[in-house]
Amino acid sequence: MEYITLNNGLKMPIVGTGTNTYGKENNEYNAALTNEIPELISALELGYRSIDAAIVYRNEELVGRVLAESTVPREELFITTKVPGNEEYISSKEATRAAIDNSLINFQTDYLDLLLIHFPIEDKGQLKNTWEVFEEYYEAGKLKAIGVSNFGKEHLEELKEFAKVKPAVNQIQINLTEPNQDLLAVLKEEGIAPVAWGPMKAEAHQKEVLDEIGESYKKSGAQVLLKYQIQRGVIVIPKSHNRENQASNLDFFDFELSAEDMKKIETL
Numbered sequence: 001m002e003y004i005t006l007n008n009g010l011k012m013p014i015v016g017t018g019t020n021t022y023g024k025e026n027n028e029y030n031a032a033l034t035n036e037i038p039e040l041i042s043a044l045e046l047g048y049r050s051i052d053a054a055i056v057y058r059n060e061e062l063v064g065r066v067l068a069e070s071t072v073p074r075e076e077l078f079i080t081t082k083v084p085g086n087e088e089y090i091s092s093k094e095a096t097r098a099a100i101d102n103s104l105i106n107f108q109t110d111y112l113d114l115l116l117i118h119f120p121i122e123d124k125g126q127l128k129n130t131w132e133v134f135e136e137y138y139e140a141g142k143l144k145a146i147g148v149s150n151f152g153k154e155h156l157e158e159l160k161e162f163a164k165v166k167p168a169v170n171q172i173q174i175n176l177t178e179p180n181q182d183l184l185a186v187l188k189e190e191g192i193a194p195v196a197w198g199p200m201k202a203e204a205h206q207k208e209v210l211d212e213i214g215e216s217y218k219k220s221g222a223q224v225l226l227k228y229q230i231q232r233g234v235i236v237i238p239k240s241h242n243r244e245n246q247a248s249n250l251d252f253f254d255f256e257l258s259a260e261d262m263k264k265i266e267t268l
């Protein structure tokens with residue numbers, strides 16, 4: 001596994017697994033929960049250690065149970081979860097504290113590695129209160145890093161006005177259909193690590209080129225796409241319900257894309 005050192009010194013695996021459809025009937029986001037997540041067990045067996053969860057996925061408790069029952073020691077895991085911007089969780093500092101305390105219970109742990117604000121909070125007072133609670137838990141050691149998700153440049157500017165702790169990451173959509181280059185440049189300048197959600201997304205014509213590039217490295221187009229992301233410092237959290245794909249999504253540490261191929265993918 002390779003790691004990226006976040007702006008507070010914490011090391012985060014460069015690849016993790018998403019969980020948004022795990023433990024749900026027919027692998028559908030809005031479907032009822034099942035009582036098991038064989039894909040998460042498989043991901044842990046294959047070597048995934050970074051787990052991307054969220055309160056809105058409704059499966060924190062189930063994900064937490066699988067992690068707690070696994071033989072992987074807690075200190076090897078990197079658990080991320082996210083507090084949604086709904087009134088229920090941000091209407092007061094108490095509400096946010098209750099949300100974090102509940103996540104700690106769900107993951108059967110006394111600390112989370114990374115907690116994110118899931119979506120920008122438009123009300124400035126609520127944003128400030130929420131971030132202050134994040135900082136409080138961070139200072140208490142119950143959160144090893146804090147960050148944001150789906151924040152644009154203007155949201156980051158707003159947070160800067162009062163944040164004592166700089167966000168460690170911004171989890172945003174980064175893929176070939178949504179390259180988000182301008183925001184990536186801002187994050188680089190600010191020292192905020194980009195985490196790509198939806199990292200596998202590409203149009204059919206882009207996939208053809210990725211497959212072609214992959215031939216010379218004996219890698220699949222999907223592996224080329226993930227390598228492209230991590231080679232430019234983007235953390236990826238691909239999600240798969242298929243063990244072969246899960247294994248393939250970890251198997252890109254033994255090759256390096258040429259500068260020419262990197263450029264080719266960037267302009268796809």
Ligand SMILES: NC(=O)c1ccc[n+]([C@@H]2O[C@H](COP(=O)([O-])OP(=O)(O)OC[C@H]3O[C@@H](n4cnc5c(N)ncnc54)[C@H](OP(=O)(O)O)[C@@H]3O)[C@@H](O)[C@H]2O)c1
Nearest residue numbers: 018019020052149197198199200222238239240241242245
């Ligand atoms: N912060 C946010 O607002 C936000 C929003 C969306 C998602 N997320 C997080 O990001 C994670 C990943 O995003 P995502 O699940 O939307 O999309 P994704 O990981 O880009 O794509 C998942 C899809 O790609 C397929 N796939 C995975 N590996 C493959 C491979 N090697 N070859 C071919 N197909 C492959 C999967 O199918 P198979 O199952 O058949 O392999 C699945 O259909 C989520 O699980 C969630 O944790 C966060």
